[in-house]
Amino acid sequence: MKPRVLVRSVGRFVMMLGLLALSGAFIPTATIAATKIENVAIITPASKTNGGWDEQGVNNITSVTQKRGIKLEVAENAGYEDITPILQDLKDSGAQLIFCHASGYQTICPEFAAENNVPVAIIENPKAVKPGLISDIETHAEDVAYLAGVMAGKETRTGTVAIVVSAEPPTWNFMSVGFAEGLKATRPDAKLIYSVIGQAAYDDAANAKRTTDSVLAAGADIVFGMGDGASFGMIQSIKEFNQGKPVDKQARFIDVIGDKSKTAAKSFLLSSVLFDYTNTYNQMIDDLQNGTFGKVHTLDVKNGGVHLLNPPIPVQPGTMAAVDAAKEKIVKGEIKVSTIGDANGVHKRLKELFPGS
Amino acid sequence: MSIEALLTALLASTIISSVALTIASLGEAIGESAGLLNLGIEGMMLISGFVGFWAALESNNLWLGFLASIVCGAVAGLIFGGLVVLAQADQVIVGLAMTLAGGGLSGYLFREAYGSNQPLLQGDLGRPLRHLGGGIPVIGPAIIGQKWIVFVTWALVPLVWWLLRRTRFGLEIRAAGERPFAADVAGVDVTRVRLLAAVINGAFSGLAGAALALAELGFFRPGITVGTGFIAIAIAMVGRWDPLRIAIAALLFGLLRSAGTWMQITGVNIRPEFLQMLPYLGVIVAIVILARGTRLPAALGLSYRRGIDRT
Structure with missing residues (x-):
């Protein structure tokens, strides 16, 4: 091979490396850590207007996503049967994080997350927590x-x-x-x-x-x-x-x-046990963006995640x-x-x- | 807790929880006697319950709510009748479709009308005989002091029996359900009779929805019937389309359902899941024992085309 041709080939190779580096394909860890969350979803077993658990979760995530300018998809009335097709739909529609808002989903959602590599947030199953993939909410x-x-x-x-x-x-x-x-x-x-x-x-x-x-x-x-x-x-x-x-x-x-x-x-009405997921949902989205997703989050008396309504x-x-x-x-x-x-x-x-x- | 208070609670709960079931089952008995298997009762109850609730809330008039429910149920019955009698559609498919449509539509309309609010009806239509049962233990508050819908339901039992067994129209209904061709030859307009039976069946479903939403609960929620319509179909069969037997079967179902709660209150150490299973287990046992030798109306579930069908 002539020296000129060799120099030209090496130059092309170096240019290709430079282009790949610029496109981000060559620095894997850094880009995952910097993922911007633009689309999340919540799945609830009953109606989002049921005046209880489901409504509370949907209201809290709606408030969080509105403030952060994130698109939210709500899948309500999913029941307790096999919700995999609904989870698949949410994934296909671009959800980067799915909140599985029922303790009844504490097994199926981790399975789905593992199979499809979609991060999920579950309720009351700390053993399923997996870095980057599954976070859990413990309601004390x-x-x-x-x-x-x-x-x-x-x-x-x-x-x-x-x-x-x-x-x-x-x-x-x-x-x-x-x-x-x-x-x-x-x-x-x-x-x-x-x-x-x-x-x-x-x-x-x-x-x-x-x-x-x-x-x-x-x-x-x-x-x-x-x-x-x-x-x-x-x-x-x-x-x-x-x-x-x-x-x-x-x-x-x-x-x-x-x-x-x-x-x-x-x-x-003497009182009510109130839940507030707002801080936890915000924290989870931050975690996912920062590459630290996959923790146990707790709602307790001390952090105000759960509290008693003053008697009306x-x-x-x-x-x-x-x-x-x-x-x-x-x-x-x-x-x-x-x-x-x-x-x-x-x-x-x-x-x-x-x-x- | 006194025994008297517990017995009163058990009896009162048994009676009130059998009301909607009895009314819906009586309606189904009329429809099935005419050869119409209506699996759409659940949906008819739901949409009628919503319409009645909406009318009562908007007008602040419970009577108007009841009327709206009955009319809505009758219209739903007419749609069912039109599809299966005139259009000759499959009764099972149309019935199931009506259940799904009624459930979905009532939920959608409720959400559109009230969002996440849950309005409750103000007042009720009272307990007309309460003053008569003042000093009588258990029976007084649990039976005599019941809501008026209970007495209306009990009055419907002999009325439906009289309609089916002692009137010409009742004979035509049974003939249309047994031998529609023979009835046609004898001059009975089978199409008209079946359509009317479907409308009455629907009206009873509407009244059952109103009994639940307006009289017993005082509010409506999507899916409020939680299977009452399907249990009503089973009760009609357990009762062999006889109004008195239907009323007794519905009361027994109500008793088993209330007994589950009663046993939990009295601290009987049985798993709640078993207690909640009792009424449904009771229906299965009753069907096996009571309805085993029952002969269904010969033309139940079959369409009739004049000049073509000869059954």
Whole structure:
């Protein structure tokens, strides 16, 4: 080969390397770390307007994406069957991160993420966390539910309090146990009625009403209701029960997720366990952009991710002081609330706490 | 908790939870007696429940809501009848399509009308006999003190029996469901009779939707029926299209459903999943025991074309 030809070939090779380097194809790690998030999606099992868990998640991510100028795709009413085709659609439509907003998706979403290399955020499954691919949200709502139990213990007049749940997912279970422990700590002689509406009766408002009718007839004057759409059945039941009764004979309601103080429940809503995912969602998007995605995020009393709604109706003197004192002890770690996510564990713990109920 | 309070709660819950089911099953019995298998009850209940709720809320008049539900149900029944009787479409497919359409449309309209709000109806139509049962334990509050829709439902039972068993129209309905060709030869207008039966079936579905949304709950939500329409079809068969048997079967279903809650309240140590399974298990057992020897209306599910079909 002539020296001129050799020089020309080497020059071409060097130019090609330069062009490749400029296009970014030659510096892999740096470009992944600098990924700009422009499109995310959320998938929910029920309606985004169900006044509960699903609505709360969609509202929070909508607020985050609007502020950041990110496109959001919402896949609602996905149910609990195989959601893989919906996840595939979301991926095909360009979602760079999918929020799987149900503890019922804690297995299927990690599987999908692994197979399709799409980052997902899941609920209550920290073992599935994988750097760059899967982040998890742990909702320590049991601490706030404990505070709700303290409030119920202070406020009950009949000494009988009810928990009505539309199903027994981990998040509901954590709160059931937390509430029962708070009640027991405040009012050891109280009776607790625990009633499950159905296996996945999140929108079964009719049976929620019938169940609540029954617990009220059995003497409960405070109902801690976890229902999503089914909550409206509980609210209507209490509304009917209270009709024509003097205030001191009326039943009251403690809700979860969402502030219903401006709804028909306003006259008997004692409080609500509120969730706020906004900071966590922002953090997850930042993590993905910075290449640090794949962590366990926690919503707890200390970081304000979960908190108790201030009572919209008058409460007994001393009730809020007791709640605040318990909150302080939780933050300091002086009160440790049990974290029980499985249904069998819940039933066992409730029997231990309230053997006669 | 006193035994009296628990029994009252169980009985009251049993009765109220059987109301919509009884009404829907009575309607299905009329339709099936005429040879129409209507699998669209669920959807008809949903769309009628929404329309009735919307009308009652907008007009602040519950009676108007009931009327709107019944009319909506009748129109849905007419559509069903038109498709399966006049257009000779497959009854199973049309029924399932109506269930899907009714569920989807009611959910869409509800979202369009109220977004994420959940309005509740103000007031109800009362408990007309409550004053009579004041001093009677259990029976007083649980039965005599029930909402008026309960008594309307109980009144419909003999009325439907009389319609099917003691009127010429009832005879024509049964003839159209058993031997449409023979009925046609005898001068019965099978098409007219079946269309009317479909409309009545739809109207009953509409009333059932209203009973649930307006009388029992006082609000509507998408998917509120959670399978009541399909259970009604099973109850109609368990009751062998006899109104009294249907009413009893619906009450038994209501009892099993309420018993699950009752056992949880009394602290019976059984898994909730088993208790929730009870009513459905009860329907299966009842179908096996009671409906085993039942002869379905001979022309149930079959279309009839005048001059062509000879069954």
